[in-house]
Amino acid sequence: MKRILTIAAAALLTFAATAQNYNVLDEVTADRRKAAGMEGPYRFEQSTLTKAPKGYKPFYISHYGRHGSRYAWSSRTYNILHRVLSDAHEAGLLTAYGEGFRSRYEDFYEVPLVNTGDLVELGCRQHQGIAERMYKDFPQVFKGACKVEARSSTSSRCIVSMAAFCTTLQKQNPKIDFSFESTHVGMGVIAPPSAPQEFRRRFRGMQLSEISLERPGDFSRRVVDYDGILGKLFTDSSFLKDYEGGRTAFMSEYYSFLGNYPNYAPLELFADAVTPEQLRGMWESANYGSFFSDLNARYSMIPLLEDVVSKADEAIAGKDIAADLRFGHDYILEAFCCLLDLNGCGTVPEKADDVKYWFQSYNISKAANLQFVFYKSAGKPVIFKVLWNGAEARIPELEPVSGPYYAWDSFKALAAGITEGREIK
Numbered sequence: 333m334k335r336i337l338t339i340a341a342a343a344l345l346t347f348a349a350t351a352q353n354y355n356v357l358d359e360v361t362a363d364r365r366k367a368a369g370m371e372g373p374y375r376f377e378q379s380t381l382t383k384a385p386k387g388y389k390p391f392y393i394s395h396y397g398r399h400g401s402r403y404a405w406s407s408r409t410y411n412i413l414h415r416v417l418s419d420a421h422e423a424g425l426l427t428a429y430g431e432g433f434r435s436r437y438e439d440f441y442e443v444p445l446v447n448t449g450d451l452v453e454l455g456c457r458q459h460q461g462i463a464e465r466m467y468k469d470f471p472q473v474f475k476g477a478c479k480v481e482a483r484s485s486t487s488s489r490c491i492v493s494m495a496a497f498c499t500t501l502q503k504q505n506p507k508i509d510f511s512f513e514s515t516h517v518g519m520g521v522i523a524p525p526s527a528p529q530e531f532r533r534r535f536r537g538m539q540l541s542e543i544s545l546e547r548p549g550d551f552s553r554r555v556v557d558y559d560g561i562l563g564k565l566f567t568d569s570s571f572l573k574d575y576e577g578g579r580t581a582f583m584s585e586y587y588s589f590l591g592n593y594p595n596y597a598p599l600e601l602f603a604d605a606v607t608p609e610q611l612r613g614m615w616e617s618a619n620y621g622s623f624f625s626d627l628n629a630r631y632s633m634i635p636l637l638e639d640v641v642s643k644a645d646e647a648i649a650g651k652d653i654a655a656d657l658r659f660g661h662d663y664i665l666e667a668f669c670c671l672l673d674l675n676g677c678g679t680v681p682e683k684a685d686d687v688k689y690w691f692q693s694y695n696i697s698k699a700a701n702l703q704f705v706f707y708k709s710a711g712k713p714v715i716f717k718v719l720w721n722g723a724e725a726r727i728p729e730l731e732p733v734s735g736p737y738y739a740w741d742s743f744k745a746l747a748a749g750i751t752e753g754r755e756i757k
Contacts, residue, residue, distance in 0.1 A: 352676065352689045360612045364599065366694040367611045368591030369618050370662045373401050374458040374699035379723040381469060382735040387709040390470045392647040393655040394640050397462065397497070397701035398665050399489040400455025401595035403444045409585045409592070410445040413437060416575065416582055420566055430565040433605065444596070451489040452596040456496040458699035463500035465722060470705060477507040478654035484514040485522045485660045493699070494659040508654070521639045522660045525632050533635060534756040537628035538680075546684040548624050552580060552617040557610045561586075564605070587614040595698060619693045620684060622666060626691075630671040630678065633664065634751050637671065641747050644706060644740070648714050666696040671750065674702075674718065674725045695721065706740070714740040 353359075365372040384390070404410060417434040420426045426434060467474055474480075480501065484494040491514050502508050520527040546554075558579060562569040572579040590605055606614070636658075643656045670678035670691070679690045703719040717736045718725040724736035729746055733739050 353692060354689055356688050356692055357612060357616070360615050360694070361608045364594070364603070364608070364611065365697070366692075367608070367615045368594070368697075369615050369693035370622065370666070370696045370698075371588055371591030371595075372694055372697045373454060373595050374462075374697050374721070376461055376465075377722065381719075382717075382724060382737075384707050385709075385715070385734045385737060387712065388707040388715060388737075389709070390473050390705055390707050392644065392653065392706040393466065393470060393473055394644050394647075394704040394706070395466075395655060395701060396636070396640075396658045396660065396665060396668065397459070397493070398662050398696065398699055399451060399485075399487065399493040399659060400458040400496070401452050401698040402455055402489045403447045403450055403452060403596060404588060404592050405449050407445055407448045409588050410441045410448070412575070412582060412585045413589060414441060416572070417565075420571070423571065425566050425568055425571060427563075427565060427567055433565060433602070436601065440597070440601070444593070449487070449489060451492045454595055455489065455493060455698060459493045459496040460500040462699060462701060462722075463497045464504070466703065467501060467504040473654050473705075474501065474505050474508060476505075477509065478505075479509045479511070479652055480655045480657060481511050481653060482513070482657040483518055483522060483659070484512075485526075486514055486516055486519060487661070490514075490522075490659045490661070494657070497657065497659070521635050522658055523664050524635045525629070525663075526661075535631040535634055535754045536756060537631045543627065543680065544682065545624065545680070545687075548617075548621040549580060551620050551684050552583075555620075556583060556613045556617050558583065561606055561610050561614075583614070584618070587611075587618060590614075615693070616688055619691065620687050622693050622696075623670075623687050623691045625663075626667045626670045626678075627680065629663070629667040631754055633668040633671045634754060636664065636668055637747055637750065640704060641744055644704065644716075645744075647706065648708075648740070662696050662700070665700055665702070666693070669696070669702070669720070672718075673728055674720060676726075676728055697721075707737070716740055716743070 360367045365375055417426070417437060420430065421434055480498070482494050482498050484490045494512070498510055502510065516528050517531055520531045524533065561583070562579065569579060572582050575582060590602060590611070593602060647653050673679065677691045681687060681690060700721055704716050705719060706714060706716045708714050715733050715737045717738065718727065726736065727738060730738050730742050
């Protein structure tokens with residue numbers, strides 16, 4: 333799965349080259365939702381679906397969805413901003429703008445702090461909209477009395493997301509028979525690295541020592557306008573060195589807050605904190621950090637890949653099941669997409685500056701999702717396609733049967749190659 337590109341090799345990757353997004357920085361500058369990366373809300377974008385080959389009809393969907401919009405996932409985000417701003421105020425180190433920002437923040441942060449990690453109203457609406465779209469696009473899958481199995485992370489925001497999604501499907505067809513699961517043992521599939529220790533499996537990942545990419549901290553210091561961003565808040569930001577992680581850690585939480593709060597509050601509340609160009613640099617740093625962590629984490633998603641394959645095989649073999657729905661987290665979905673190299677996002681370029689052209693964290697927004705949609709035709713092999721946030725995705729390592737459609741047997745062979753010899757006993 334690992335592809336480290338040279339200039340010559342890149343020229344030979346005909347599809348992969350088309351997957352590169354050289355306009356990504358312009359898009360991030362123009363759209364604060366994208367600049368928020370994984371903290372941004374789901375974007376319901378229009379996409380045209382390619383008609384299946386003649387005679388093929390959809391019959392089964394295998395899905396993985398991130399929970400919807402929430403408050404910050406960690407109380408540290410709110411607490412570190414409160415502590416730093418309060419300490420700077422007491423020390424007389426806030427600028428006039430910083431004092432105003434602090435006043436707004438102090439009036440704002442206590443309710444989000446209490447609700448840390450909880451799903452917000454927008455998060456429910458996102459999953460309702462995605463479920464409606466799934467049913468509208470593939471009514472044949474959910475026709476008549478059918479069964480749907482839904483499994484969730486043990487996190488409450490994932491459970492509520494699952495409820496919003498499934499109740500919406502049932503409104504479309506009251507005959508759907510649902511089964512639900514949210515267990516710690518089940519985390520071995522829904523969020524493998526977070527499974528109980530006795531159920532956690534280990535896999536060989538990439539050897540980071542063999543990859544010459546710049547370390548995330550060095551990259552961040554190069555692309556983020558630390559002086560400009562901090563200088564707007566503080567007359568002297570050197571005091572941040574006394575906090576755990578220093579100004580790098582503060583900047584990370586500041587970016588997380590600025591990207592996340594529009595999920596549950598008006599955008600204009602803190603929109604003046606950084607310029608679009610400064611937010612772009614913060615996004616590029618966070619985007620690179622996520623990709624860098626996925627170099628090793630992607631192979632931890634093998635249990636999820638195995639589950640997708642085994643459940644699909646059961647449906648193909650005749651099990652009475654219309655869909656398997658899974659509800660989990662961003663760090664699972666992003667690593668899983670890299671494991672499959674969807675749209676080339678798992679490509680490992682030679683230069684850190686090129687990562688953003690292959691991997692964009694805003695594709696793992698709140699409520700981001702994958703849908704493996706399966707089709708059959710009498711006497712013909714089963715085929716499928718992958719929808720990533722509602723748009724047809726490509727698997728560069730496979731030759732499509734037609735358009736975005738792939739032979740299921742070819743995918744299983746690819747999956748076997750990914751998993752072979754990876755588990756550490």
